[in-house]
Amino acid sequence: MITVRRSIIPDVATLSKTLRPEDEAEVRAAAGIAPFRALMLGYTTSTECFTIYEEETGRPVGMFGHRIVEKNVCASIWLLASTHLVQHKWKFLRESRRWLDHIHSQTPLLFNVVDQRNTLHLRWIEWLGFKFIRVIPDYGTEKRPFVEFAKV
Numbered sequence: 001m002i003t004v005r006r007s008i009i010p011d012v013a014t015l016s017k018t019l020r021p022e023d024e025a026e027v028r029a030a031a032g033i034a035p036f037r038a039l040m041l042g043y044t045t046s047t048e049c050f051t052i053y054e055e056e057t058g059r060p061v062g063m064f065g066h067r068i069v070e071k072n073v074c075a076s077i078w079l080l081a082s083t084h085l086v087q088h089k090w091k092f093l094r095e096s097r098r099w100l101d102h103i104h105s106q107t108p109l110l111f112n113v114v115d116q117r118n119t120l121h122l123r124w125i126e127w128l129g130f131k132f133i134r135v136i137p138d139y140g141t142e143k144r145p146f147v148e149f150a151k152v
Contacts, residue, residue, distance in 0.1 A: 001054070001055045001056065001088075001091065002052050002053065002054055002055065002061060002085075002088040002091050002092065002095075003052075003053065003055055004050050004051065004052055004053075004095065004099065005050065005051055005053065006048075006049070006050060006051070007043055007049040007050055007051040007063055007065070008051070009043065011039075011043075011051045011053075011060040011063060012036060012039040012040050012043055012063075013036065014059065014060050015035075015039055015051075015060040015061075015062070015063055015080070015082055016034070016035040016036035016038075016039050017035075018061075018082035018083055018084060019035040019039075019080060019081070019082055019083075020080075020081055020082065020083050020085075020120075021083075022115070022117065022118045022119075022120065022121070023035070023080045023081060023118070023121075025115065025117065025118075026114070026115035026117075026118050026121075027080070028141075028142065029115055029139075029140050029141065029142040029144045029146075030113070030115070030139065030140035030141070030142075030146065031140060031141060032140070032141035032142070035080070038080065039063055039080060042063060042065055042078055042080065043063070043065075045067055046065030046066060046067050046078075047065070047066055047067050047068045047075065047106075048065055048066060048103070049063065049064075049065035050063065050064055050065060050099070051063050052064070052081070052085065052092070054084070054088070059084065060082070061081060061082045061084045061085040061087075061088065062079060062080065062081035062082060062085050062092075063079070063080055063081075064077070064078060064079035064080075064099070065077070065078060066078070066103045066106075066110070068106065068107060071107075072107060072108075073107060073108070073109060074107055074108070074109035074110070074111060075103065075106065075107045075109070075110055075111075076110075076111060076112050077103060077110050077111070077112050078112060079121075093124075093127075096124070096128065097128065100128055104151065108152060109150060109151070109152050110130075110150065110151045111133075111148070111149065111150040111151075112148075112149065113136065113139060113146040113147060113148050113149070114146060114147050114149065115144060115145075115146055115147075116135065116144070116145040116146060116147050117144070122147065125149050128151070129151055130149040130150060130151045131149065131150060131151065132147050132148070132149050133147075133148040133149060133150055134147075134148050135147055135148075136148060
């Protein structure tokens with residue numbers, strides 16, 4: 001069983017060692033940084049940051065959050081997950097809509113970009129009701145195609 005709590009710094013180190021290869025490739029393509037640094041940036045710059053963890057083991061299997069960009073206008077959202085999250089996919093899918101509603105209640109517009117190669121995240125983002133805005137053909141340090149998405 002998985003549950004969600006406020007993130008703590010040790011979550012960053014633990015999760016960075018088991019990040020999904022697609023998520024690791026995404027942070028390297030976007031910012032040229034390793035998983036530990038990407039998670040630490042998410043932790044330190046987010047308005048709210050949460051950890052998805054296994055109740056039985058205490059192991060973090062994902063972190064997510066949002067950063068208010070303009071109060072009462074928009075927020076940038078993010079999620080990075082471990083290879084272990086797929087073992088809890090049904091609970092994750094059920095709960096992700098509830099957590100999205102929590103974040104969305106704070107601002108009318110949510111947005112970000114996702115690596116076009118990260119097909120699992122693209123399917124999940126669409127399932128959550130986001131709209132794909134455009135493909136940015138040469139995004140980030142690796143100049144790869146990223147997909148901009150938003151939800152109003």
